[in-house]
Amino acid sequence: MNISDEPILCIHNPHPETIAHTVEGFLNQLGGPVMISVEGKDTSRTRAICTLLHGNEPSGLRAVHRWLRSGGTPAVNIICFIISVKAALTEELHKHRILPGQRDMNRCFAPPYDDYNGRIAEHMLDLVDSYQPECMIDIHNTSGMSPAFGVVTHEDPAHEALIALFTHHLIVTDLKLGALMEISSSNMPVVTVECGGANDERSDQLAVDGLARYLFEGHVLKLPNEGVEIELYRHPVRLELHPDSLIDFSDEPVPDMDLTVPKDLEQHNFGTAPEGTLIGWLGERCGTRILRVQNAIGRDMFSTFFHVDGQKLYTARPLKLFMITSNRAIALSDCLLYASFEREYTYLKS
Template sequence: MLIDFNEINYLQDPDQYHLKADYDQFLMSICGPTVIDISGKDQTRTRVITTLIHGDESSGLIAIHRWLTGVDSTSRPTTNLRFIFCSPESASQSPRLSHRTLPDGMDLNRCFGKEIDYGYFKRAQIIEQAILDVNPEVVVDLHNTSGFSPAFSVSTAKNEMALSLTSLFCQSLVLSDIRLGALMEQNFGCEAITIECGSSEDAQSHEVAYMGIDKLAQLDDISCCHHKLNVDIYLNPLRLRLKPDTELSYSCTDEGREGVTLCNNIEQHNFGVIRANQMLGWLDDEGLSNLQIIDTEGKNVINKFFTLRDNQLVTKVDLDIFMATKNEVIAKTDCLLYLVPQNFKL
């Protein structure tokens, strides 16, 4: 598919004709990054919501379309809202809403903040500029988790706004110092937060996104909302990753496969406490050398968190894990899961 990386489209207060009958028809009607601006009661402030950075994460699209089709002159949001649909090409690729990227594409959420003026990096720059143009009050980037999981948020800083935005959508906040080139990591002069709404295959995830958008649209002051809901905070997650060229499989038993075999039920552990000595899978003769956990100093600290029991992969300390996935492509190219030691939870 040929892509114009300089393209971006704008719609102001679109009517039903432009929004189409459902989110699927709407998705097929847009080409390239698309900005929808909704006029608020207070024209001096704007809040930004982005979605479809990944084409297989549908909750943002579904929830935004549902919200947009319910807006009329009597139900305007408190402030202006700017919605940005970032990668409709990958989302509309057949079968729709199943491709994270185009077959020959890059992960757009690894391209922000880079001084590279072509391709997906150029698209990221255009999206960044579309956000900066409105001097936003907040930026919320809607995603789905790569496996079945409760909803949670991710921020780079612990502050009142991060806690408040989290509480509009969920009650778990991950404070991350990992820098990967994600939209959330950029400086927009305001709080920028990622909401992982849960699995794209779970209807509850779409409801999480919709209810959060509706609250964000209607509230005047969102800076202290977290006082109405306790927010659990997880500090400085690490990524469990495969070494390059390591084989990966999933099973309920040890079948003696090459590389790493994770337990079939790995996703059930998301946001659950994994106690020390918990078995998560099996390793071949290379043992822990198949895996890596790189800390902030660039050191592989796999031995701090995992050990071997015969050929079983076993936790060494109590852990909280999230984003554990059975999506083999994501597990191989990104990570198997994120982890936080139990004493790093507030």
């Protein structure tokens, strides 16, 4: 590969005194996507971290910055990817999820890799393959106010143990979107950690505490014999909107909108939304044509999860709702929320 084919800069064992005091200063030092490798006490094993796939999700970055400045030696070798540096620095700090006109970075980890973010993803996968880490965590913030939770594509003790370092909410998904966690395997479990809202100090603290356990504990792929409780949700679907839809967030229908979402819908994150919970008011212009709910094999699941009475959109049965967003851009480019059946819930205790 020539230099232009390698968009990720690799930095080895940076000295704590060379790390800028502030997160913004640190990002300016990096300038673009990087992989930082740090030698651990046990040099025969490696673990991987990814953070800042989205430029407006800083909790993991803040935790990594704090660790690098502390100089703490991890239990094993660490490779740490910090990706959407340019998006995070554009205009005001952490304003942009991605740079305008680019693909969502966490939808690029499957072919084709034929744009800039795709080349970053491909280079990152090549680096992961060369280092052969025993596991990876991908740290995010939720796009709305929400408790912390983890997402995995495999349901087994290793994935559960990694999530339990951070949170007791776990979602097992079979949806394929090109996300980093989809490269997970029995040889290298990969999990996504959603720390909670980006502007919540509790999210930052959760990232700091969970990362410390991941960095400094000798073994992280087995649950402790006791004291761990996990609430597990399976097979979610996404309530997606047509990207050209007109939407708003209000306590009453907004004229000329295709969908008006109640401002307090986020209160249902990880709670049970009873049958008949109001999701929003549909406009007369398009009705349900702006909505899509599909399962992992592409089957239309709209009427299984939701129903319409007049112009009102309701839950069709008791549901667990999560990742509800009040960000218009994310609702249109990604989804408004995820939902799973109440019966898909399991309570695990070690």
